[in-house]
Amino acid sequence: MQATAEQGAATAPGAPMLECRDLTRIYHEGPQDVTVLDGLELTVHAGERVAIVGSSGSGKTTLLNLLGGLDQPTRGEVRIAGESLLALGDAALGHFRNRHIGFVYQFHHLLAEFTALENAALPLIVRGQRKKVAEARARQLLERVGMAARADHKPGELSGGERQRVAIARALVTDPSLVLMDEPTGNLDQHTAASILALMDELARTSACAFVIVTHDPGLAAHQDRVMRLDEGRLSEQPRPTPVE
Numbered sequence: 001m002q003a004t005a006e007q008g009a010a011t012a013p014g015a016p017m018l019e020c021r022d023l024t025r026i027y028h029e030g031p032q033d034v035t036v037l038d039g040l041e042l043t044v045h046a047g048e049r050v051a052i053v054g055s056s057g058s059g060k061t062t063l064l065n066l067l068g069g070l071d072q073p074t075r076g077e078v079r080i081a082g083e084s085l086l087a088l089g090d091a092a093l094g095h096f097r098n099r100h101i102g103f104v105y106q107f108h109h110l111l112a113e114f115t116a117l118e119n120a121a122l123p124l125i126v127r128g129q130r131k132k133v134a135e136a137r138a139r140q141l142l143e144r145v146g147m148a149a150r151a152d153h154k155p156g157e158l159s160g161g162e163r164q165r166v167a168i169a170r171a172l173v174t175d176p177s178l179v180l181m182d183e184p185t186g187n188l189d190q191h192t193a194a195s196i197l198a199l200m201d202e203l204a205r206t207s208a209c210a211f212v213i214v215t216h217d218p219g220l221a222a223h224q225d226r227v228m229r230l231d232e233g234r235l236s237e238q239p240r241p242t243p244v245e
């Protein structure tokens, strides 16, 4: 299985990078079963950016967790770069995640005792890269998100928006095939948010990275290639609101 997980991703623009088929998640905790996702279908191609919108409690976080292999569906499957997450064992799944998926979740999960630079370099260190090489790449990403000057600061010394930018650098440092983002620009001012969007555009174009972005921000949603609304456990394509300049 390990060998399968290490195979290269289907990175040609236009190839399906993410496929969800009949994706269903029923929570059995509590007095009543709760069906949150109900036969959801989604295909995202290499180089494509898809925004997911939906009301509070509609299942956006549940969906992101399934896409990232952090939770297992009750029924159906998630394929990333042609690989079914369900078919991977725990060790292979961890390896696959590190290799193919970048996460930017609302709680950034930065390690408190590490600097911004060390945090951003961590996925490469985990992958076995030499510290010097990993930190050189991490520094490039920190520059891109406007955090180079704070590279030696620990998360406790950074603002919420600054921590978010370090988390974005960390998610992108491995050149992932797929980036999963939960409100990635929520804490950022307009100028910083615009520079993050420009970085995402460039990555989608140059490295065929696919993005799935959960957001309540109509401006951010309008900036993506497609907007999907999650409602009653399924996704439907939305007309895009006019982008906010």
Ligand SMILES: Nc1ncnc2c1ncn2[C@@H]1O[C@H](COP(=O)(O)OP(=O)(O)OP(=O)(O)O)[C@@H](O)[C@H]1O
Pocket (backbone or CB within 6 Å): 027, 028, 029, 030, 034, 036, 054, 055, 056, 057, 058, 059, 060, 061, 062, 063
């Ligand atoms: N572990 C769990 N056990 C039982 N129900 C759960 C569990 N996790 C989530 N839910 C329920 O599933 C539904 C979807 O939750 P989820 O967090 O995915 O929604 P969301 O769209 O991300 O919401 P928000 O926009 O408020 O963050 C909610 O009704 C929630 O109460």
